[in-house]
Amino acid sequence: MSPLARTVFECRRSVTSYRELPLPWVLPCYSPRVPTATEVRSTTHVRHSLLVRVTHWLTFLAFIALLVTGVEILISHPRFYWGEVGNVNTQPLFTFHIPSSRDTVPTGYGYVLPDQNGWSRYLHFEAAWILVLTGLVYLAYLIFTGHLRRNLIPTREQRSFRAYTGRASDYLRRARSGVELHTYNVLQRSTYLVVIFILFPLIIWTGLAMSPAVTSAFPATSSLLGGRQSARTIHLFVTILLVLFLIVHIVMVAISGFRVRMRAMITGKATLSTEFTSKELR
Amino acid sequence: MNPLSRRKLLFTGTAAVAGAAGLAAAARIAESYGLIPPDHGGLYGAGATLTYACQRVLTLHRPLREFPRNMISKSPFANPVIFNVPDAFKRSRAANFSDWRLTVDGLVDHPLSLSVPDLRALATRSQITEVACEEGWSYIAEWIGTPLSAVLREAGLKPEARFLAYFSIQPDWWDSVDLAEALHPGTLITWGMNDGDLPVGFGGPLRLRAPRQLGYKSVKFINHITVTDSMKHFGKGLGSAAPEGGYAWYAGI
Secondary structure, three states: OOHHHHHHHHHHHOOOOHHHOOHHHOOOOOOOOOOOHHHHHOOEEEOOOHHHHHHHHHHHHHHHHHHHHHHHHHHOOOEEOOOOOEOOOOOOOEEOOOOOOOOOOOOOOOOOOOOOHHHHHHHHHHHHHHHHHHHHHHHHHHHHOOHHHHHHOOOHHHOOHHHHHHHHHHHHOOOOOHHHHOOOOHHHHHHHHHHHHHHHHHHHHHHHOOOHHHHHHOOHHHHOOOOHHHHHHHHHHHHHHHHHHHHHHHHHHHHOOHHHHHHHHHOOEEEHHHHHHOOOOO | OOOHHHHHHHHHHHHHHHHHHHHHHHHHHHHHOOOOOOOOOOOOHHHHHHHHHHHHHHHOOOOOOOOOHHHOOOOOOOOOOOOOOOHHHHHHHHOOOOOOOEEEEEOEOOOEEEOHHHHHHHOOEEEEEEEEOOOOOEEEEEEEEEEHHHHHHHHOEOOOOOEEEEEEOOOOOEEEEEHHHHHOOOOEEEEEEOOEEOOHHHOOOOEEEOOOOOHHHOOOOEEEEEEEOOOOOOOOOOOOHHHHOOOOOOOOO
16 A cells, blocks of 8 residues: 555544644545545545535525515514414414514504515425425435435544534634545534434425315324414424524535635535635635 | 547436426326316416425315314404405395305306305305415314305216306406315305304305315305316416416415
8 A cells, every 4th residue: 555545544544633634635534435546646526416516506596485485475474373273363472573564464563565475475385396306306315325324424433422512612713624625524414414304394394284285184284283373383483493504504605615615516626725725715 | 528428418318308208298197187277387387286286186085174163263363355345245235145146157057046045955064174364374263054066066067167266246356276176075155154144254145165275265255156167268367366466376385
């Protein structure tokens, strides 16, 4: 084994030695095989596969459409309830103190916003279809290519409380971690798993639990959540969590090198040298 | 030239052609099974069609969701009638709706003209269901009426019947449902609510209740039903007044 290959090999073996390694030789540590010296010399590699890039941006577009139209629909009744029923004659759980697009809602404002529900509802459900179908394709990819096992489920070394607190304190100290350019740390992996397997299924379920046809045919979709109005309220809470994820996601991309990351998610290509010398990378 | 690009081109081309052919075939099959809504065109048509087709297949033979009596809302809410109430309605209301008629025509063997007592005598069903408005609010009430299927049985549907358009005495206020919805046992011509007559505020004397769809499909003050094979010649051909105002024809969601 050449010294070069040995270095790379050790990189894969020992997590603690990552930071002592000379940076240009740090390669994807989740690579299923030991890279050869020729591969090490080549600096451009595929960061995100075509399928991941296409599904990423489709999901992004659908999510933004769902968010904008969802807010428009919310404005027509900015009151939230718990249980099966709720209307202006019943006590709300909480209320957004904003003007409404309906004059039947007592908002305290002396005016009514224009009604945008028609196209908002059409687009909301069309975007929901794009999100669900894209999600199914992505899910199949995750499972059948091993992407899930390799890159999203925390590695054996990461499955400890210390791994979480250690990485969190690294973030707080703004410590650089070059090795993470090519894979995800335990906090990223856990967050992605929560978003993919908890938040998105929950937002779809709570959405279906508001459909009179679906709940009529399958009452459990609504009753398991505590009723139609509970489903609507949970739908809002999950939306807030997903928006928080989106904000943190964009902030992290901006901090770790916006242009490099965007190029990687659009063209798929990432260059080791640019990643390491990028001025944006601090 | 990258040696892979030709293979990629061939693969992409074949996939695109197969995809387009598959979509065209799917559209044909969906059309023949009545899974294409009248408002399937335009920017949002794909989403509306997917929702309608999927929900129609999944919910076709499912029962209605009914609630226990103790869940009936103490203070139900109804949108105030903000549109022009025609003089004919005011006159009929003054006569306690004794002259109100529901006419049934179109693709039926025996066109009907039914008074409220005629409907009561025909068949009665009571159900406790939720009214869910597209805005987000809802309430539960007991609805008493004549199943639409009983009225259609009385009139006798012609084999080419596909849709059922229903009209309010309020001008430009009309809607339609497909035959599956019209014949579902939960779809009622409602004349009673919570053990009393149906109040005018909730659509009395007659309201079509389609509890498996959002509240706006349950049109108030109906006086006319037409059975048809196509919605193309009603209004702008989108199926109901709702799409003309920007709202989806199918309101199962």
